Amino acid sequence: MARKFSGKLLLKSELNISEQRLNYLAKHGYILGIPSIQTKFTLHKCFRCFNMKQSLFGKIPHQPKPIIYCKQCIQMGRTSTLEPLYQWTGPKPTRHYPKNPLKWRGNLTHLQQRASIQLVKTIQQNDQLLIDAVCGAGKTEMLYEGITHALQNHKRICLATPRSDVVKELAPRLKHDFPTIHLAALYGGSPEQDLNSHLVIATTHQLLRYQNSFDVMIVDEVDAFPYHHDKMLPKAVRRAMKPDSATIYLTATPRFKQKWLINTNQLPTVSIPARYHGHPLPIPSKQMLFRLTKQLEDEQLPPKITQWISSKQQTNRRFLLFVPTIALAEQLATKLDLPYVHAESPDRHHLIQQFRTQSTSALITTTILERGVTFPSIDVAVIQADHHVFDEAALIQIAGRAGRSAQDPTGDVTFFYEQTTEAINRATTYAIRKNLEAKGQSS
Template sequence: MKERKLTPITPSSSLDLSTYLSGRSLLASEIPYPEEKLQKAEHVHVSPGLTKKANSWQCNRCGNSKQRLFGNFPCANCHQEEGCYYCRSCIMMGRVSSCTPLYQWAGPALEIVPASHLVWDGELSEGQQYASDEAVRAVETASELLVWAVCGAGKTEVLFQAIDKALQLGKRICIATPRTDVVLELAPRFKKVFPTISVAALYGGSEDRHLFAPLTISTTHQLFRFKDAFDVMVVDEVDAFPFSYDENLQWAVEKATKQIGTRIFLTATPSEKWQHECTQGKRPHVKIPARFHRHPLPLPTFKWTGNWEKQLRKGRIPAPIAKWVQQRKDSGKQALLFLPNIELMDQVLPLFEKLNPSIAAVHSEDPERKEKVVKMRRNEISLLLTTTILERGVTFPNIDVAVIGAEDDIFTEAALVQIAGRVGRSVDFPTGNITFFHFGRSRAMLRALFHIDLMNKTARKQGLIDE
């Protein structure tokens, strides 16, 4: 992995270090201030970038302690005989080595003037309001809360009153999410409803990366640059890759949050461990089992297709899949078709083009990913082949969805629930078809079906859906 070249910053001796460094932990190369003065500046704390414990290293920025992710090189600064060690895990953010310190502000904390800033005239559903009240209580008591809300329940709106309560208490808030595109989607929404405060949007290359703001929307990776910064930490899509698999990102969230602070986690698909903790009463949580439009979640249909992979690789689309695609084309309804990997998707694209010329394929490495999603939203594409990259974070108002090879290991319970959650999100089109094509039912498929069905049953018991 190559080191990212940081944008050159012109040094300034007149920089307000309290604003620049408050809650941050930065390399000298990230601070527009002469390094020799920085080390002597009042209220600036200097700490080592790496710490050596016995015969092992730990990175104090990203938390990495895997020794295979450290390297060493002949260093012109420290001239150590054994070389200078550095962390490869976070080198894309600039090199942290055994001789490069991190700088933090240790002076008086910057104050956020307590005031209400929420400008929003929308209404919350009964389920949303209950979750909102619990989130407000978590802010008031500096406690932890999991908001377990079905796909399309309106989790963002649930946060508005809690964030406003935090601002009324003079607290600093961060909403962290694993993906840049979610930051870009959320930032304008929060700027609209909190128009009188600064809202920073942080991601790789962001122009807001040095802005001190009462409300910050950030990728979880950017939190490596913070320490004891936020009174309220909201983690959106807590189950999503890479956050759910990367202990360093989880460590970054903890490092960026003040020791006495609020932690709110949002997800439609908690891990099996978290679900068990909720059931056992060991994890504070609130459920929103229904969408705001009061219609039940569409249940997936299981459709056996035989050895679908063998047929596709021989250039034949299995009959049930071909029929499903043709029905969407005849009815003029858009469709998402999920496949387990990029290689197979590229191979079968020409086959599906024969069925429906208004087609495109998208995956994580596609440079035109965003443009294709926009075309889909404009109804310029009727059938979009995709990998799990679109399992969450996208909304198309009137769409049917199918999964080819739903039994594949890539389609976990969470992935299948999220994929099913693309259907029926709009108040104008609250229903739709979700089909799992398979060559044998997997445990994840059955758990996903049970998960969705249980949410519908819970919503009916609570009077949150109308049928």
């Protein structure tokens, strides 16, 4: 029981035990029910997701008074005035920690090693650290010594990320490199359970089910949507951590808040401006196309774009086409006879896996593949790069999909647009600046 429930906030349906068993555990002080909806006068607060926006609460007719429930987190199961959350108050679970959990035998670069050393110190001191590393720097491998140190000191670790695709990519790698530990990969619809695992890889939304559970919290892609946009998620991360714990943030594109904390010396930071293979970041090629929007509306593809696609197909280069909307993805998929994916695609995981294993040579995508996924030997184009969904961070991350392989480090990145935007210019300047920084640190 302790392994299953400790450090969590769960609904009765998630406990999956009988009423008799629940009453026994509550009577003997092993489990405690907490009101999931807290009401003061006519104001409500959801204890699980921190929701205080009254329009996001609903009412169900009931006697002697209506049942209040939270709409914001209802996809995780309904919290209501009749549905408490349960936390484990019994003995703490015990777990065995392997002495030598890491089986990876690769070598870190000088810059990776510098970040790794700082990471270990941060875990030792229960401090916080931001690792600002360019796309393709090898952030996952930088974590290995820190994870190993934490495990050897009987610390429980969470690696949280805003997107489920990243969880699905990271979990097999970490299971392979740490084969003797218990690891749980959690996301919406995940078949796995966290039974007091040594390491939990989870979407940040899944942390709404945790409280005082982790000694080390690693937040990957801290700048990504929805984490940087939704105040609920940072609160969930903080609540999931134990009072004395370490926090590691990973990003290639710090947002304004992180930049401010760095510049005011409130957030210790390690900068990694070079990719693990030592080759420079690809500099995006900028292609301005007159009347691009009108041509796309008329379901016409400008010659420069068709030429770009044809050149890749003729040279057997695999590529990703990024577009700003699902409608445009569907339109181009029909016109070009290519597969496409977006957040709601029912077969998206199958199509992404086909592209990853090189069963398909091209894929049209919305921003869901802008970050956290690695494909060998690909080129990248962004159609309507001046669209508002492609901010500076998105364009930098998209460009970061190309040239990640040591065997093919010079991938092509092209932005097609009608009007130059600040985001396009900054994304291009970013690559140039980081390459100069990397050259300076290597000399």
